[in-house]
Amino acid sequence: MLALAERLALPVRLAHRVGGWLLLVLALVIGYDVVGRKFFDTGSVVLQDLEWHLHGAALLLGFGGAYLKDAHVRVDLLRERLGMRTKARMEVFGILVFMIPYLAILAFFAVEFAVRAYLSGEGSVAGGGLPQRWIIKSFLPLGLVLVVLSALSVLLKCLHYLRDGADISGPFGSRSKSRMTSNRNDLSSESCSTSLKERAESRNQVGPPDCDLL
Amino acid sequence: MLGDYLPILMFASLVLLIFSGLPVAVVLGGISLLFAALGLLLGEIRFVHLPLLVNRIFSGVVSNVVMVAVPMFVVMGTLLEKSGVAEDLLAGLQTLMRRVPGGLALGVTIMGTVLAASTGIIGASVAMLTMLALPMMLQRGYAPKLATGTIAASGTLGILIPPSIMLVIMGDLLTVSVGKLFMAALLPGLLLSVLYMAYIASVSCFRSGMAPASEKPLSAGERALLLHQLAKGFLPPAALIFLVLGSILAGWATPTEAAGVGALGALVLALARGRLSLSGLGQALEQSLTTVAMIFFIFVGATAFSYLFRRFGGEELVLSFVDSSAMGAWTVLGALMVMVFLLGFFFDWIEITLIVLPIFAPILALLDFAGHVDSRDVVYWFAILVALNLQTSFLTPPFGFALFYLKGTAGERVGLGDIYRGIVPFVLVQLIALVVVLAFPEVALWLPKVAFD
Numbered sequence: 001m002l003a004l005a006e007r008l009a010l011p012v013r014l015a016h017r018v019g020g021w022l023l024l025v026l027a028l029v030i031g032y033d034v035v036g037r038k039f040f041d042t043g044s045v046v047l048q049d050l051e052w053h054l055h056g057a058a059l060l061l062g063f064g065g066a067y068l069k070d071a072h073v074r075v076d077l078l079r080e081r082l083g084m085r086t087k088a089r090m091e092v093f094g095i096l097v098f099m100i101p102y103l104a105i106l107a108f109f110a111v112e113f114a115v116r117a118y119l120s121g122e123g124s125v126a127g128g129g130l131p132q133r134w135i136i137k138s139f140l141p142l143g144l145v146l147v148v149l150s151a152l153s154v155l156l157k158c159l160h161y162l163r164d165g166a167d168i169s170g171p172f173g174s175r176s177k178s179r180m181t182s183n184r185n186d187l188s189s190e191s192c193s194t195s196l197k198e199r200a201e202s203r204n205q206v207g208p209p210d211c212d213l214l
Numbered sequence: 215m216l217g218d219y220l221p222i223l224m225f226a227s228l229v230l231l232i233f234s235g236l237p238v239a240v241v242l243g244g245i246s247l248l249f250a251a252l253g254l255l256l257g258e259i260r261f262v263h264l265p266l267l268v269n270r271i272f273s274g275v276v277s278n279v280v281m282v283a284v285p286m287f288v289v290m291g292t293l294l295e296k297s298g299v300a301e302d303l304l305a306g307l308q309t310l311m312r313r314v315p316g317g318l319a320l321g322v323t324i325m326g327t328v329l330a331a332s333t334g335i336i337g338a339s340v341a342m343l344t345m346l347a348l349p350m351m352l353q354r355g356y357a358p359k360l361a362t363g364t365i366a367a368s369g370t371l372g373i374l375i376p377p378s379i380m381l382v383i384m385g386d387l388l389t390v391s392v393g394k395l396f397m398a399a400l401l402p403g404l405l406l407s408v409l410y411m412a413y414i415a416s417v418s419c420f421r422s423g424m425a426p427a428s429e430k431p432l433s434a435g436e437r438a439l440l441l442h443q444l445a446k447g448f449l450p451p452a453a454l455i456f457l458v459l460g461s462i463l464a465g466w467a468t469p470t471e472a473a474g475v476g477a478l479g480a481l482v483l484a485l486a487r488g489r490l491s492l493s494g495l496g497q498a499l500e501q502s503l504t505t506v507a508m509i510f511f512i513f514v515g516a517t518a519f520s521y522l523f524r525r526f527g528g529e530e531l532v533l534s535f536v537d538s539s540a541m542g543a544w545t546v547l548g549a550l551m552v553m554v555f556l557l558g559f560f561f562d563w564i565e566i567t568l569i570v571l572p573i574f575a576p577i578l579a580l581l582d583f584a585g586h587v588d589s590r591d592v593v594y595w596f597a598i599l600v601a602l603n604l605q606t607s608f609l610t611p612p613f614g615f616a617l618f619y620l621k622g623t624a625g626e627r628v629g630l631g632d633i634y635r636g637i638v639p640f641v642l643v644q645l646i647a648l649v650v651v652l653a654f655p656e657v658a659l660w661l662p663k664v665a666f667d
Contacts, residue, residue: 016500016503016504017496017500019500019503019507020496020499020500020501020502020503021496021499023285023286023289023477023499023502023503023506024289024481024495024499026282026285026286026474027286027289027474027477027478027481028478029474030282030286030470030471030473030474030475030477030478031474031475031478033471033474034467034471034474034475038466038467048279051279051282051470051474052276052277052278052279052281052282055276055281055282055285056275056276056277058285058503058506059275059276059285059503059506059507059510060276061503062503062504062506062507063507063510063511063514065500065503065504065507066503066504066507066508066511067237067511069504071504071505071507071508072237072238072239072240072508072511072512073237073238073239073508073512073562073564073565074235074236074237074238075232075233075235075238075561075565078233078234078235079234079235080235082235087235090234090235090236091236094234094236094237094240094241094244097244098236098240098241098243098244098247099240099243099244101244101247102240102243102244102246102247102518103243105247105264106243106267106268106271106514106518109264109265109267109268110268112265112268113265113268113269113272136276136277137272139276140268140271140272140276147511
């Protein structure tokens with residue numbers, strides 16, 4: 001079960017990593033665009049289109065990975081006080097009743113949305129921008145499917161935890177600590193998920209603070 | 215009919231389910247799904263309405279030129295943090311202000327202001343300041359309540375002082391210029407920072423037991439080290455921040471352009487300091503993406519929620535309620551402010567701006583503050599008031615958001631009681647600033663007016 005959970009998480013993590021580097025590409029494109037426009041009068045609609053394409057693709061690739069890292073904001077005022085098993089049960093409920101149905105339906109419409117763009121040969125609205133709008137539109141269903149995968153992965157881990165008890169690394173994280181030194185990933189010793197305070201404490205032991213706690 | 219109550223039921227179930235501790239985005243999505251089904255059954259919406267949701271999400275989250283600034287500001291902040299400038303900055307400020315009563319606390323406030331300008335992420339600023347400055351302050355004999363109050367208050371400056379990610383998102387939701395919002399936020403933000411420092415300085419002067427100054431004079435070697443630290447720690451990030459903010463405020467670059475260039479600048483800075491390996495860069499980028507994904511995933515849920523809320527006539531409901539209650543503009547504003555304040559106990563600004571603003575923004579158009587604020591400027595004024603209000607709310611015991619972060623990071627070194635007592639004077643300062651901006655809207659509106667008209 002855990003092996004399957006890991007396998008499901010693999011493409012999600014890969015996408016998250018690719019998305020991270022896309023942010024650097026985005027910064028470079030903006031830099032090139034700005035220098036061109038301000039100094040050489042060469043600004044183009046293509047570059048401007050490319051900027052939001054990169055932004056959109058990066059964050060759609062990032063949604064699933066953020067869930068694996070348990071980075072999505074929760075209001076854990078009451079949750080903090082619950083036992084680990086209750087938390088795991090809640091997560092299972094949330095994934096099965098809320099998350100997967102909602103995302104699956106959205107992904108279904110998103111596929112239609114991308115296919116429609118492909119069939120109609122939709123291009124840039126501005127004219128002179130990037131053609132082939134269907135490419136970025138297909139990132140929408142892709143991103144949503146990645147979140148579904150991450151949800152399935154966490155679901156399996158929670159179920160495993162509920163069945164076998166404490167002896168797991170926890171649904172949110174099971175990677176080695178050495179690779180990511182100062183990240184939320186270091187929740188591996190904790191279980192199904194952590195509260196705000198626990199997060200901050202775990203960061204305290206790990207190293208310098210991150211910008212990923214809002 | 216039941217159909218008429220759908221918006222109210224939606225809102226009620228949101229309030230209830232959000233405390234389940236499930237990710238807020240998931241709660242929003244789940245409720246939307248539930249009520250979409252209910253709406254279909256009751257004939258309030260038709261099936262053709264549902265696929266339109268995807269268009270909304272695409273245009274709001276993906277093909278949104280304004281929002282491109284958000285990931286870039288996050289990357290810039292993360293890289294600045296990785297480059298270790300913060301440590302150098304604090305070390306330099308500490309030495310520089312060793313003779314001044316309360317010098318270290320003043321240094322923390324200055325650093326909070328600089329951090330605020332560079333990242334705008336509360337949890338990160340508070341945790342970082344706690345880790346760097348709290349042990350130092352306690353060791354130097356500062357009263358725990360002064361130390362913690364200073365850290366929590368300085369660390370929250372980030373949501374107001376530009377470039378604030380919150381202001382970018384507010385600008386998009388309220389469809390106003392982000393550059394103008396930044397400008398409106400600058401003076402109130404600096405005002406707060408100055409008021410904090412005035413408080414710290416007066417406490418340190420009159421009750422020297424709370425903030426002892428160091429007696430030891432500097433040797434020549436230490437002086438040289440100090441200059442070196444300041445040059446290394448203060449000048450590069452200050453130059454970068456000045457460049458980014460300056461080009462936005464001068465109207466020379468859009469926030470997106472400035473943010474992108476700022477991210478590149480931070481990268482150069484981190485590389486130049488030799489603090490960044492290739493794998494470190496990859497980590498920083500992934501970490502940034504996690505933050506960005508977290509913000510925008512709520513967007514996906516909130517878009518679905520507010521889309522259905524509107525389809526069910528929620529907007530008219532809110533408007534007709536405000537209309538029928540015959541409240542004056544000031545009463546409505548007051549009610550909104552109280553609501554935002556209370557929400558700030560439990561929620562971070564992300565949920566508040568993304569859920570509350572779309573629902574209540576239409577009310578803004580109805581508000582008439584003739585003679586006090588020009589009708590064109592009400593939106594900007596309101597945004598700054600909300601930001602100030604939220605900041606206060608993050609600091610207010612017992613549920614202040616920033617206080618939790620501080621306690622979480624500090625562990626057993628300080629008690630929650632000290633934190634609660636320490637924050638009170640800073641909350642009072644916040645309230646003063648809020649009242650000043652309420653009474654004198656020019657504090658926020660003067661700068662954009664001068665720059666744009």
